[in-house]
Amino acid sequence: MTGTVHFVGAGPGDPQLLTLKGRDLIAQAGAILFAGSLVSEAATQWAPAGCEVADSKDMTLNEITDWLISRARQHITVIRLQTGDPGLYGALIEMIQPLDAADVPVAVVPGVTSAMASMASACETLTLPEITQTVILTRVEGRTPMPEGESLAELAAHHCTICMYLSITLLKTIRRELLMAGWSEQSPILVVQKASWPGEEKIVRGTLSDIRERCMAEGITSQAMIVASPALGARHWPELKKSKLYDPSFTHRFRKASVTDEEQKS
Ligand code: SAH
Numbered sequence: 589m590t591g592t593v594h595f596v597g598a599g600p601g602d603p604q605l606l607t608l609k610g611r612d613l614i615a616q617a618g619a620i621l622f623a624g625s626l627v628s629e630a631a632t633q634w635a636p637a638g639c640e641v642a643d644s645k646d647m648t649l650n651e652i653t654d655w656l657i658s659r660a661r662q663h664i665t666v667i668r669l670q671t672g673d674p675g676l677y678g679a680l681i682e683m684i685q686p687l688d689a690a691d692v693p694v695a696v697v698p699g700v701t702s703a704m705a706s707m708a709s710a711c712e713t714l715t716l717p718e719i720t721q722t723v724i725l726t727r728v729e730g731r732t733p734m735p736e737g738e739s740l741a742e743l744a745a746h747h748c749t750i751c752m753y754l755s756i757t758l759l760k761t762i763r764r765e766l767l768m769a770g771w772s773e774q775s776p777i778l779v780v781q782k783a784s785w786p787g788e789e790k791i792v793r794g795t796l797s798d799i800r801e802r803c804m805a806e807g808i809t810s811q812a813m814i815v816a817s818p819a820l821g822a823r824h825w826p827e828l829k830k831s832k833l834y835d836p837s838f839t840h841r842f843r844k845a846s847v848t849d850e851e852q853k854s
Contacts, residue, residue: 589661589664590660590661590691590692590693591618591659591660591661591662591663591664591665591666591692591693592660592664592665592666592692592693592694592695593656593659593660593666593667593668593687593692593693593694593695594613594665594666594667594668594694594695594696594697595668595670595674595678595680595683595684595694595695595696595697596610596613596614596667596668596669596670596674596697596699597610597670597671597672597673597674597697597698597699597700597701598610598622598627598628598631598669598670598671598672598699599631599671599672599699599700599705599784600671600672600700600701600702600705600706600783600784600785601628601705601782601783601784601785601786601788602628602705602784602785602786603628603630603631603633605699605700605705605784606631606699607697607698607699607700609697610631610697610699611634613665613667613697614631614632614634614635614667614669615634615635615636616636616664616665617635617636617639617663617665617666617667618639618640618659618662618663618664618665618666619639619640619641619642619659619662619663619666619667620632620635620639620640620641620642620666620667620669621642621643621644621652621655621656621659621666621667621668621669622641622642622643622644622668622669623643623644623645623669623670623671624643624644624645625645626671626811627669627670627671628785629641629643631669632669640659642655649679649682649683650686652668652683653683653686653687656668656683656687656692657686657687657690657692660687660692668683670699671699671702672699672700672701672702672705673698673699673700673701674696674697674698674699675696675698676701676725676753677727677753677754680696701725702753702780702783702813703723703725703751703753703813703815705780705783705784705813706751706778706780706783706813706815707751707778707815708783708784709780709783709784709789709791710778710780710791710793711823712778712815712817712819712820712821712822712823713819713822714749714751714817714819715749715819716818716819716822716828716829717828717829717830717831718829719818719819719822719829720747720748720749720817720818720819721748722746722748722749723748723749723750723751724743724746724748724749724750724751725751725753726738726740726743726750726751726752726753727752727753727754727755728740728752728754728755728758728761728762728765729761730754730755730757730758732754739765740752740761740762740765740766740769741765741766741768741769742769743769744765744766744768744769744770744771744816745769745770747769747770747771747818748817748818749815749816749817749818749819750815750816750817751813751814751815752813752814752815752816753813755814756779756781756803756808756809756810756811756812756814757809757810759799759800759803759814760800762796762814762816763796763797763799763800766796766816767796771796771816772796773795773796773797774795774796774797775795775796775816775818776793776794776795776816776817776820776821777793777794777795777796777799777814777815777816777820778791778792778793778813778814778815778817778820779791779792779793779794779799779802779803779808779812779813779814779815780792780812780813780815781806781808781810781811781812781813782811782812783813790806790808792806792808793820793821796816799814
């Protein structure tokens with residue numbers, strides 16, 4: 589018998605943000621390996637009695653995949669619990685390849701990624717009509733090199749929403765690259781640490797010129813999302829371009845326009 593290894597996105601921290609599918613798999617798991625440095629162990633609260641639960645924080649990649657393969661020989665359902673979504677900075681393929689080589693079936697369950705959780709915590713939108721309709725999920729070059737064409741300065745030329753993972757120690761670089769791309773010193777920046785973690789979340793707002801100092805003052809040096817976006821703070825704008833979907837002059841599949849464009853303007 590060989591069971592399936594499910595790579596389950598645990599979400600950003602709050603166990604309530606796990607998907608129902610993830611929770612149901614946990615409830616039937618024979619063994620769970622969670623990434624303890626980032627995933628809250630609380631997500632394993634639905635594991636059945638007798639389920640083996642282990643933390644991978646001290647394991648190498650080989651140890652992780654050996655563990656998953658050996659458990660798949662013993663249980664029908666084995667879970668690798670990952671932070672946020674498994675497909676974002678989650679070493680997913682590095683783990684799947686050895687499982688493929690060992691003929692162990694795999695499946696992936698998506699999770700709420702920390703960029704979305706951070707924006708939700710701050711009551712911000714990722715897209716806004718006529719302001720930005722595009723989101724870039726990226727990181728800034730540190731020890732991991734960025735592929736050609738993906739430097740922050742190049743990406744920032746789009747002036748859209750940019751969510752930066754794994755980059756909280758690189759706020760100086762972020763400022764330099766965004767300035768190079770034409771963003772102003774006054775551009776709003778949002779930093780959320782431990783988004784959705786009950787009692788631990790910190791939200792810091794600032795501008796490109798002062799966000800680094802503000803984060804230092806709050807002692808934020810890890811587990812934080814940085815968002816640069818022309819849509820930040822829109823909740824308090826007096827004038828908004830509204831979404832066409834709810835516009836009375838806009839006809840779509842489920843609703844006929846009740847007023848014409850001209851009536852709307854007058
Ligand atoms: N797969 C994860 C990302 C893993 S990389 C996801 O989809 O969210 C780890 C980085 O994710 C951290 O450096 C931080 O930038 C971000 N991160 C993870 N959890 C977070 C949280 N609860 N709040 C803010 N940022 C978080």
